[in-house]
Amino acid sequence: MxxxxxxxxxxxxxxxxxxxxxxxxxxxxxxxxxxxxxxxxxxxxxxxxxxxxxxxxxxxxxxxxxxxxxSRPRSDCSLLKKDQVPVKTHSAGKVRVHKLMPDKVRGIEIDRMEFASGASMAGKPHLQGTKEYLVGLAGQVTVSVAGQHWSVDQGDVLAFPGDQKHGYRNTGRGDSRALSIVLPLPYPTGGNR
Known part of the structure; x- marks a missing residue:
């Protein structure tokens, strides 16, 4: 063929x-x-x-x-084994970002972030109209967004505009982990805002 x-x-x-x-x-x-x-x-x-x-x-x-x-049709299901998950390192290897979505979907990202003690990473603003949800998995991560600082502990969820300048810092004791989910949100089309 x-x-x-x-x-x-x-x-x-x-x-x-x-x-x-x-x-x-x-x-x-x-x-x-x-x-x-x-x-x-x-x-x-x-x-x-x-x-x-x-x-x-x-x-x-x-x-x-x-x-x-x-493109070649995708299966409805796909399994990505842990050694196949792409990992990007930042801050001289002190921050590891595991890219958890095997499919590329415009405006959507799911990442597991691991921060060594005291490590920080600048966040890159995402597409306009996106919202980021940061879920604390272990330790504490402080997120800076538009001049405000939010401490996210294990089990906490911080929602913030993903298209804004932001950054992350491990401000807890020991290593910290968080899950970042970025989603495009529809713009309001009228009515109450």
Missing amino acids: SDLEHVSAHLADNIVALRKRSELSQEKLAAKAGIPRSTLTHMESGGGNPSLTNLCKLAAALGVGIEELL
Whole structure:
């Protein structure tokens, strides 16, 4: 099978899976995307060479990027063994950040952070409109956001705007650990704020 045939097969499998997951018929998805149903049927059968415009419309209607439509279909389940979890080090190795999401999803991050005694790390502002939730797992982590400082102990949860400048410091005794979850939040569309 040629590379083009692989991409066409991936496209067909991904469209069907995403459409079914969204509980849309071919007719409803075609209408939502603004493309003829026959075009969608042709793409789902793995035939033809769809235009970039139609791929963009379909990706937008399904709420995914074009790359997700064209890439190898992902299994609904994946197991990442602990020795396969990517780890980034900061502050001369005193901070370890375990990247816990095997799938790349724009605006979403889940990281387990480990801080040696006294270690600190500057946080990088995330996408506009995101919120970060920091869960204390062990020890104490002080988070600085917009000039305010918050001490997060084991079991505490701090929610703060992820798109703001922020930083973390182990201010407890011994090592500390925390779980960081970054999520994009929808902007209010009216009504009370």
